Amino acid sequence: KITAKINQDSRRLFLETLDAIRTNFQLLYRKSFGGGHADIILEEGEDVLECGVEIVATPPGKTSLSNSLLSGGEKALTAVALIMAIFGQTIGGIHTGLLIVNAASIVMVYLLGRRLFDQYAGAVAGVAYAIVTIHPFVLGTSAHATHFVVVFALAGIIVMLKALDSRRMPPLAAGGLLLGIAFLMKQPGLALILFGASLLAWTDLRLNRIPVTSALGRLGVFVLSAALPLALTCLALWRAGVFPRFWAWTYDYARSYGLASFEEVQKILPIQMPPILVPVALLWILALAGLT
Numbered sequence: 001k002i003t004a005k006i007n008q009d010s011r012r013l014f015l016e017t018l019d020a021i022r023t024n025f026q027l028l029y030r031k032s033f034g035g036g037h038a039d040i041i042l043e044e045g046e047d048v049l050e051c052g053v054e055i056v057a058t059p060p061g062k063t064s065l066s067n068s069l070l071s072g073g074e075k076a077l078t079a080v081a082l083i084m085a086i087f088g089q090t091i092g093g094i095h096t097g098l099l100i101v102n103a104a105s106i107v108m109v110y111l112l113g114r115r116l117f118d119q120y121a122g123a124v125a126g127v128a129y130a131i132v133t134i135h136p137f138v139l140g141t142s143a144h145a146t147h148f149v150v151v152f153a154l155a156g157i158i159v160m161l162k163a164l165d166s167r168r169m170p171p172l173a174a175g176g177l178l179l180g181i182a183f184l185m186k187q188p189g190l191a192l193i194l195f196g197a198s199l200l201a202w203t204d205l206r207l208n209r210i211p212v213t214s215a216l217g218r219l220g221v222f223v224l225s226a227a228l229p230l231a232l233t234c235l236a237l238w239r240a241g242v243f244p245r246f247w248a249w250t251y252d253y254a255r256s257y258g259l260a261s262f263e264e265v266q267k268i269l270p271i272q273m274p275p276i277l278v279p280v281a282l283l284w285i286l287a288l289a290g291l292t
Contacts, residue, residue: 018042101147102140106130108154115161121290128283137275145186152182153192160196160222164203167210169221172200176225184229187250193226 022040030036039056109129113122133140160175179196183189200222204215237243277284 098147101151102130102133105133105147105151105154108151108158112154112158112161115158124286128287131283132280135276135279137279149182149185149189152178152185153189156182156192156196160200164200167208169218172218173221173225176222177228180226180229183226184233193223196226197222 018040025040026038041056106126106129110122110126113125132138156175156178159171159178163171163175175196179189179193182192197219200219201215204210204218205212210218234243234246237246
């Protein structure tokens, strides 16, 4: 009877909380996008406590899309709207949600450092990352898309390292998928996919001495998994008839915005780098000392 009462109360509280979050999320989504519609749908199942939850969003001028099919900017805005729906429509609510995202990244930095070196290195890496992420010059205290790039990228690298150890395909595909989502959040995530592909090829061919055909097959699985989020997004937006607009903002604009001549780089770096490096110079010195 006690267990049944607990389960009954848990279901009631879960549904009440979900309903409140749905209402706030729908309102904040419309405010964030200037229209459209979003919803949090409870998947079918016998027990609500065991059902999955899906986020479906309809940006203005588009058809209904699941969260995995939204563009990078739309994903970031949707994530912020969801955070505000859960933690409140205040600056404190946004900071609380981003604090949780950042805390997850810090934990994964620790896990990655422990995996590569030992628990002490992991702890130092986690603390160093935490210090850097509260720095205003890296937008650490802002609701920035980079927060969501990092959390997916770290998760992808950790899963991928497990795949390299076990040589199993499912973790390899999952790692590629997570890195693909990081790229979908922001274009520089492409460098992380290239890093993952290089690490996979090096490990399979040089360390594990896997036959070339098998190594190419594994590399193909990783690349296809990493490309899947973007491919599904492009397909969905093409079917919605807004692909040219999406491509203009995510590729053409980003290319013109991100490209710079060597002369421009020489002028920009001396201005941009000191505010980023000097306040945490001690961390860079410690890192260099650890490499020697």
